[in-house]
Amino acid sequence: MSTEDKPAYSPGLAGVIAGESAICWVDPNAGLLYRGYDIHELAVKSSYEDIVWLLLHGELPDMAQLGKMTWELSEERTLPAPVLAMLRTLPHDTHPMDALRTGVSMLASFDPELNDNSHAANLRKAIRLIAKVCQLIADGWRIRQGDDPCAAPHDLTHAGAFLFSLNGVLPEAWLVEMLDTVLVLYADHEFNASTFSARVTASTLSDIYSAVTSAIGTLKGPLHGGANEEALGVLEGIGSADRVESWVKERLERKEKIMGFGHRVYKTGDSRVPVMRELARNLGERTGKTHWVPICEKLEEVMTREKNLCANVDLYAAVVFRLMGFPGALNPAIFALSRVAGWCAHVIEQHDHNRLIRPRSLYTGPVARKIKE
Known part of the structure; x- marks a missing residue:
């Protein structure tokens, strides 16, 4: 008999x-x-390095702080040979x-401050992890x-270093700037x-x-970081804006989830x-592949009308990553490239300010019973 x-x-x-x-x-x-800074202003006026400092320290950096941290990031990218x-x-x-998940887990063994959870040590480890x-993503690929x-x-920005390490050639300035903006947008998103x-x-x-390894495993799922990879498949399956209406209605009739739409909070x-x-x-416009955005915009129109669902960032991120030349399989990892700063800050x-997170569950099993003799 329950006493609770x-x-x-x-x-x-939801909503908790x-x-x-x-x-x-x-x-x-x-x-x-x-x-406290609005994402739209940050996306225009700040670099990803600015955001890393802001998330870790609480304020935007001055020039000396930015220069020091940028140098530290460049010095810490090299992976251990094992x-x-x-x-x-x-x-x-x-x-x-x-x-990436396996690599981050393995990196722990090479950090001399692994088990020091002091604020100062965690800040140093955060820079190493970011x-x-x-490098793990680029080298692994x-x-x-x-x-x-x-x-x-060493003189490249974080976004520029990733593009160089991935492709082996010096990236164009406009491409670095665009990836930098993407990293700013994805750097954190509350709980x-x-x-x-x-x-x-x-x-x-x-x-x-260990915490970042947990986060990577969670991000992999198609209902989270894998959503932009899934959204790319949606756009490729549709192919052109004039096919959106019929494509959406067919999926909705089958009660299928359409990736790139809806959000738990917004x-x-x-x-x-x-x-x-x-x-x-x-x-x-730069690449001559202007058909993708009209597909997305038509999708937004139809999904708003049919389901009252708005697009989330993954819909357009799928297009951005595709036009930047990234293979679809890398999409969630590029999300992690940015979000690791937020993970470390959290x-x-x-x-x-620690308190063990230990929620309760609502028991739905059998009522109390005896073993049969």
């Missing part, structure tokens, strides 16, 4: 306040703030997210393609699934590498969409 009143229940923790944070605020009415050897032993068809995640890893020059996973792990006083649209849409439009905040 039936607790309140919110499926998927699970903690306090000074890092990021997702306003249901389409606002997104990093440490980690590179591990990447070479993975099966050829290993997904980039699986390689730098090495960049090159090895998968049968190419040797390619170290970037999303992967960030919450990281905070749950950190709340046990486990280390920052009610009137994802605040990052306008910036990502313009990036997609600009890239379409782990540091969790460790600084």
Whole structure:
């Protein structure tokens, strides 16, 4: 016989306040703030390095702070030889997210401050992680393609270093600038699934590498970081704007989920969409592939009318990544390239004000019973 009143229940923790944070605020009415700064202003005026400093330290950097951190990121990108050897032993068809998850977990063993959860040590480890995640993704992909890893020059930005390490050639300035904007947009998003996973792990006083490994495993799923990879498949399947209406109605009749639409928090649209849409439009004009944005816009029109669902950032991110030349399989990993800064900031905040995260469940099994004699 139960002695406990039936607790309140919110499926998927929808609307549940699970903690306090000074890092990021997702306003249901389409606002997104990093440490109080609006994402639209940051996307225009700030670099990804600015955002890394802002998320980790709470304020935008001055020139000296920015220069020092940029140099530290460039110095910390090199991977330990055993980690590179591990990447070479993975099966050829290993997904980039699986390689990244394994790589981050392995990197923990090479960090002398692994089990020091002090604020200062966590800040130093955060820089190492942000730098090495960049190299893990690029080196892992090159090895998968049968190419040797390619170290970037030290004078490149984080976005530029990733493009160089991935492709082995000096990237054009406009491409670096666009990727930098993408990284700014994806850097944090409050208590999303992967960030919450990281905070749950950190709340046990486990280390920052374990927390980020948890986050990567969560991000891989198609309902989270894998959504932009799935959205690309949607756009490729449609092919042209004049096919959108019939394509959507066929899927809705079969009650299929259409990737790139809807969001657990936003009610009137994802605040990052306008910036990502313009990036997609600009890239379409630069590359001569202008048909993608009209497909997305028609999708927005039909989905708003039929389901009252707005596009989320993954719809246009799929186009941006495609037009930047990234293979679809890399899409979630590029998400991680950016979001690792947010994960690290949240782990540091969790460790600084820790309380073990331990929710309850609503039991739906049999009532108390006896074993039959």
